[in-house]
Amino acid sequence: MPDQSIHPTASLEDIDVANILIPIDGSLSALGAVKQVIKNSAFQPQPTTVRLLNVQPVFSKHITRFLREREVHAFQTDRAERALAGAVGMLQQAGLPYSVHVRRGRIVEAILACCSETRCDRIVMGTAPKHALARWLQGSIINTVIARAHVPVEVVSTGEETLLDRIGVPVSIGAGLMVLVALSD
Template identity: 45%
Template sequence: MLNILIPVDGSRNALRAVEYVIQYRAMHDELINVNLANIQPRLSRYITRFVPSANVRMLQQERAEQALKGAVDMLIKAGVEHSVHINKGDAAEGIVACAQETASQKIVMGTTRKNALSRFFQGSVVSKVMAITDLPVEVVAKENATKLARFGIPVGVGLAVLWLAVE
């Protein structure tokens, strides 16, 4: 049985990774088990200082369930065996830790198509996961980033450099 981890954040790209795994199962006669992972970011201590910890946990649980709902529904409809895992912390580190805990054999992640400069300035969870894990990582990229995401950051950086040069 192939054990696959799919990080899910509720985005269309994450759902495309789930679709990809469902299609993979349909094309291959291999049994698979899907582990859905949602990593909730830790809230700043400036916020948690004024909010009871039970409320913070409840908020994170609600956000995780909402993010996972679409993926869970898709897997149930397709009849794919799955389990759900919710962790807190850094996204990339949490994904790799969850993969180790579940003895996953590979990680399938969804992403948008961006240029290298945008990925450099925005950071990429996919790149971080690939850097810190020994497992194979399959990246499902079907959709281009918005024009603002593709050109906004490089243009912003160029304008900042031009402004500094003028000063």
Template identity: 35%
Template sequence: MRHILVPVDPTQPARTRSAIEQVVRLCREEPTTVHLLRVQPLVSGHVAMFFDQSKLRELQLGMGEEELQAAGSLLDAAGVPYTGTVRVGRSAKTIAAAAREFACDRIIFGQDEPGLAGRLFGSLAQQVRQLLDAKGDPQVIGS
């Protein structure tokens, strides 16, 4: 059975749709476990000092759950079961860690045109590839 991780970024809905379409095709070919992951960014110390830490974490997790709903709806419509997880942290490191934790053999980002930051610093998929490089970890698919 294949295990696939799909990082969800609500600021790039076309990329998420592309990833979900790939996942649906793969699920029709062979048994697959699908994990949706939303990584909420860390809050700066200046902002965090005005919030109770447990309340801030609750807000971040709640927002992340809401942001997973669109991708979950696409999988629901295709009849593909999945689990959804929200984590707080740095995107590339958190995605790589979750892929290892869930024993995923693929991470599917979908296709999208990289913005200026992606061209200068490398896309998120490229950063995850570098973190997982040469360790026999999951294959990273997408831009």
């Protein structure tokens, strides 16, 4: 699935532009990153251009053997458009130039490749607060991007912890400790 440019940007070679990549998955956290970039653009000494990236997963061969390539493409295009709609609307309303990129594949690799290909100066990613144990257990796309990116990565924390993060993880830890104490007796 090639990159799709919805809003063409002016030639960037002639002017100094803050070129920012924002991965968009349709979550409130991703929209929080867009909101932060819009807010910060007013304080930038140079114009800001935003690259929105949506990454669609590659389906397994077990699924694709029952579907035609154009059906998979149509499904992924629809999902990408829905995920990107809120971010696109926010950038249009703010009047910031942007382009939209849709890729298929692994998320981290797609983010890093798009960043390199579009010569972004920075990656801005949104995240919801999570309990440290939940972050450790789930692994983190953000941590991997930070470790592998050759440009600064800004992480914008938005929203609140989920009920599972606030209550479920500490309760699970407590229950696990109680089991260990009971087994040690």
